[in-house]
Amino acid sequence: MRQSSQEGHLGGIEAFVLVSMFIAVKLFLHIPRELSWAAGTASWMVPLIALVGVVPVFLCIERLANRFGRASLLSIAGLLWGRYVQWFLGLLLTVMLVIHTAYQMRIFAEFTITTLLPNTPISVVIISIALLGLFLAFNGLENLSRSAWLLFPLAITVFILSLFLAGSQGHIYYLSPWLGYGGIAIIETGFRFVGLFKEIMILMLIAPLFRNQKTFRQVGVASLLFTGLIFTLVQIVLHLNFDFPGAREIGFPLYQLARLINLQFVVQRVEPFMVFAWSTVTAVGLAVGLYASAIAATQGSRAPDFRPFLIPLTLLTVVVAFFPESSIEAVHTYTYLMMLLPILFYGLPVITWIWVMIFHRSSEELK
Amino acid sequence: MQNRWIKKILSLFTYEPVRRKTFSLSPSRTKGQNAILLRRTKPSKTQNLSPLPISRDEFQEFLGRKFCSRQNPDFIIRSLQTSWGQITIAFYRSLTDANKIQEFLIGPLVEFLPPTGRPLCLNDLQDHLTYCHIVNAAFSCEDTVQSIIRGMTFVHIDGFEWGLALDFQGDRGREVSEPHTETVVQGPYDGFTEDVSTNLYLLRSRLATPDFIAEDIPVGLRASGAFYLLYINGLTNPKLIREMRLRLESVDVDMLYNVGQLEQFIEDRPFSLFSQMITTERPDRTLSFLLQGSVAVLLHGSPQALVAPVTLWSQVHSPEDIYYRWPISTFARFIRIIGTLITIFLPALYTAMVVFHPEMLPTDLMLSLAAAREHVPFSTAFSLLFLEVAFDFIRESALRVPKIIGPTVGIVGAIIIGQAVVEAGIVSPVVIIVSALTGIAGFSIPHYSLVNSLRIVRLILLFLASVLGFYGVLLGLVVLVHHLSGLKSLGVPFLSPFSPLHGPSGDTFVRTAAFSVERRPFYTRPLDKFKQRPLNRPWDPRVPPELLLITKDVSSPAKGDKQA
Structure with missing residues (x-):
């Protein structure tokens, strides 16, 4: 593969949209239902509490990036613990990201054929979205972030409009009891769902692409706040429209919300328009997932370019996407993954930061 | 055949580093290496030039052989016996004006009196032929051939190793007329023609600055004209000029018939569905782009100018938007x-x-x-x-x-x-x-x-x-x-200024009032960022007086009143 194009820097706003879309993919899957199940009517507090839990982790990532001139976490790991550990961690991250992306791909495909394309084989949807992700990721993150930024206005307009139209016909008393299962239970559930924002780990892999530390910090903070706000809004609108027993049984929460809207002006139903927001965010999110897995493999093996990894990893992702026997199995496994993956994604930067604080001295400090 | 496809597929999974050559105007990019030109017609300093034959017979034989004068009745070799020497005049009848040759060349040559006491030199003749403003000296056969095929009239005097090429070109094609594809209701009605000199006239007659450069770059092995690379010194980013010059010099083909053909040679992504440059037949639009910091290319025989860099939005703009x-x-x-x-x-x-x-x-x-x-x-x-x-x-x-x-x-x-x-x-x-x-x-x-x-x-x-x-x-x-x-x-993102995001220029989707668009578009990174002064309406009562003081506008009513 002749690499004639070069990776450029990420713009602040483009990177913010990119990271936010990567985090927000799960919003369009079954996760709002899981939150309702776990926290009852107070599920809208869960993202806010989880956000509080994620901030220290992000601070570790930010401090590490600052200390090592925005080197990637795997490069820092290589510097601290040697190339074999770097290779192993790269492999581990790659595998986890492939599995994560594959399950998102599978659930997206299940939802698509259930709601929009009932006569289409699931393989068509999986392969088409995988090819799209491959195409998006292949041209590098700079191009991908620009595409995400261009698609963002369309996606956010459709999304906010749908939430507004659905929310305006809700009932405020569906939100009571205000603390759901109780204050302590809510806090405990909030910290349990800290994995809602686990995709923020992409920042540790793409840190070298930022121009300066300030942009890096701003992108991280803004993405977390924005997605936290969106998660909260969705949960509020969901509970405004569906009472608690109903909300925790809905198959596709956001799609169901869009189905409640009846315009009777030019078009009467708007849920196919919701596909624009849904598929845009998912396409970009999956492409970022594929890119992240390729870049983790690249950094772990100290390869010069990520592109040769991309096609094999996309193939692997498609293969893994076909592992679950049913939609239910895919949804359950993905929920478990959301709880398990933060151990690696959050643990790695935290351990590295602690190690650096205790054992590592830079050459200047040694002098 | 099979091998090639296998290699192509395998290349997807292997890494092969190549020279970084992506051109970008962004200062944060690493500088690409300059391409090495491998031209068929690359002029070389060490190229051996054949001296011009001194004797008239040899010269005429050389011309007859080179231009196949027997098969080419269009090519004329005329001998002239004057009181001071034997003259050979060679030209293409179709490219020159016979009346001009008779009146402004043959007449003065017959009347010419050579200097006494010293041999005839080149400058004597050049000074005497005052009716023609382009008089080039030629010392080699190659220069002679080049000047004749470009429509010049060549004069050789028996016994001398030099000759003169004079411009007596005839009809320069059609008159200036209304553009065919970019018609407007409000705005000028003249468009480019096939003659590049006329096109340059249309541009220069509007843009009165010595900084407006029309740099000629040789084109094609068998073409008669040249590319003209247009830009404005002190305004256009030199990186842009260098890059466009490099791309134009890299083109080495028999002939280019139109700038649309040239575009395919020099655009960044030739396999894209979208054209990444603009072809326009309007001089006013070409100048508007030049004043925004872009560069343009004219080609002899093409009634359009090729403009770059441009954005997708400028392809949605109409020429008359600014009017x-x-x-x-x-x-x-x-x-x-x-x-x-x-x-x-x-x-x-x-x-x-x-x-x-x-x-x-x-x-x-x-x-x-x-x-x-x-x-x-x-x-x-x-x-x-x-x-x-x-x-x-x-x-x-x-x-x-x-x-x-x-x-x-x-x-x-x-x-x-x-x-x-x-x-x-x-x-x-x-x-x-x-x-x-x-x-x-x-x-x-x-x-x-x-x-x-x-x-x-x-x-x-x-x-x-x-x-x-x-x-x-x-x-x-x-x-x-x-x-x-x-x-x-040409190194500028096609969707600027939205992607990558940059502040609005006031002339992308929404066209704000003409007097409020002070800056040129940022994406061309012009050396001179402002296209007008900040305050063009000092007489307007809505302009705050503080602004007048800050800008120190001499024509401000406040200052005028004070002086009065």
């Missing part, structure tokens, strides 16, 4: 953008809605559409494709047939499309409306090349919509946006 007041221009731009969206998406959205998501439509409309489609045996996508192809047939035939019968083709097409196909039950009336609206909306785009690109995009989206509904349209949309955001026009 109207801002609300009218802004409104027109919004109409064009809506037209662009309709021409890309309408057939695909209609197909997706009717075939895959009829529940979206209000019940009455859905029933009415279903009733209209009831007797149509073909699918919606096929009907739209049929109309699209028919529409293209009409368009192509209207372009090709003589102008007198052009309207007839339109009428026949309208009858076939509008009436006959519906009555025959091939398509439904709604599909006709969709197709017609799509076609007309497409023509609201001023840049013809963009219209053609969007036709292909529309067909691809129609196919995706017919297979996957809204999901397919969305896939196409994401691919389209991603492709466009990756394009560059």
Whole structure:
């Protein structure tokens, strides 16, 4: 593969949209239902509490990036613990990201054929979205972030409009009891769902692409706040429209919300328009997932370019996407993954930061 | 053959570093290495030049052999015996003006009196031939041949090792006329012609600055003219000029007939559907781009200028936008953008809605559409494709047939499309409306090349919509946006200033009032960032007096009053 194009820097706003879309993919899957199940009517507090839990982790990532001139976490790991550990961690991250992306791909495909394309084989949807992700990721993150930024206005307009139209016909008393299962239970559930924002780990892999530390910090903070706000809004609108027993049984929460809207002006139903927001965010999110897995493999093996990894990893992702026997199995496994993956994604930067604080001295400090 | 494909597939999984050569105007990019030109016609300092024959017979024999004068009656070698020497005049009859040669060359030569006491030198003749302003000396056979094929008249004097090439060119082609593809209601009515000198005249007569440079770069092995690289010294970014010069010098072909052909050689992504440069036949528009910091290229024989870098938005702008007041221009731009969206998406959205998501439509409309489609045996996508192809047939035939019968083709097409196909039950009336609206909306785009690109995009989206509904349209949309955001026009992102995001320039979608657009577009990174002074309406009572003080405007009413 002749690499004639070069990776450029990420713009602040483009990177913010990119990271936010990567985090927000799960919003369009079954996760709002899981939150309702776990926290009852107070599920809208869960993202806010989880956000509080994620901030220290992000601070570790930010401090590490600052200390090592925005080197990637795997490069820092290589510097601290040697190339074999770097290779192993790269492999581990790659595998986890492939599995994560594959399950998102599978659930997206299940939802698509259930709601929009009932006569289409699931393989068509999986392969088409995988090819799209491959195409998006292949041209590098700079191009991908620009595409995400261009698609963002369309996606956010459709999304906010749908939430507004659905929310305006809700009932405020569906939100009571205000603390759901109780204050302590809510806090405990909030910290349990800290994995809602686990995709923020992409920042540790793409840190070298930022121009300066300030942009890096701003992108991280803004993405977390924005997605936290969106998660909260969705949960509020969901509970405004569906009472608690109903909300925790809905198959596709956001799609169901869009189905409640009846315009009777030019078009009467708007849920196919919701596909624009849904598929845009998912396409970009999956492409970022594929890119992240390729870049983790690249950094772990100290390869010069990520592109040769991309096609094999996309193939692997498609293969893994076909592992679950049913939609239910895919949804359950993905929920478990959301709880398990933060151990690696959050643990790695935290351990590295602690190690650096205790054992590592830079050459200047040694002098 | 098989080996090549295997190598191509294997290359997807291997890494092969190559020289970094992506050009970008961004200062944060690493500098690319300069390409090494491998020209067939590369001029070399060590090239051996054959000296000009001294004797008249040898010179005439050389010319006769070189220009095949027996087979080429167009080529004239004339001998002239004067009181001071034997003169040979060589020229192409078709390229020169015989009257001018007789009056301004032969007459003065016959009357010429050589200096006494010293031999005749080059300057004596040059000083004497005052009626011609381009008099070049030639000392080699190669220079002689080059000057004659470019339409010059060559003069050689027996016994001397030099000659003179004089410009007595004849008719320079058609007169300046109205542009054919960029007509405007308000604005100048002159357009470029095929003669590059006339085109330069049209530009220079408007732009009165010595900084306006028209740099000539040799073109083609067998072409007579040259490229003219146009830019403004002290305004255009030198990186741009260097890059364009490099790209032009790299072109080494027999001949280029038009700048449209040249564009394919020098654009950043030649395999893209979209043109990344603008061809214009309007001198005012060319100058407007030059003053924005872009560069332009003129080519002899081409009635258009090629402009780069440009953005996608400038392809949606009309030349007359700058001549109207801002609300009218802004409104027109919004109409064009809506037209662009309709021409890309309408057939695909209609197909997706009717075939895959009829529940979206209000019940009455859905029933009415279903009733209209009831007797149509073909699918919606096929009907739209049929109309699209028919529409293209009409368009192509209207372009090709003589102008007198052009309207007839339109009428026949309208009858076939509008009436006959519906009555025959091939398509439904709604599909006709969709197709017609799509076609007309497409023509609201001023840049013809963009219209053609969007036709292909529309067909691809129609196919995706017919297979996957809204999901397919969305896939196409994401691919389209991603492709466009990756394009560059001479190192400038094609979707600037939206992607990458930069502050609004005041002349992208919304055209603000002319006096408020102070800066040139940032994406060309001009050396001189301002195109007008900050305060052009100091007499306006709405201008705050503090602003007048800050800008120290000498013509401000406040200062005038104080002096009074």
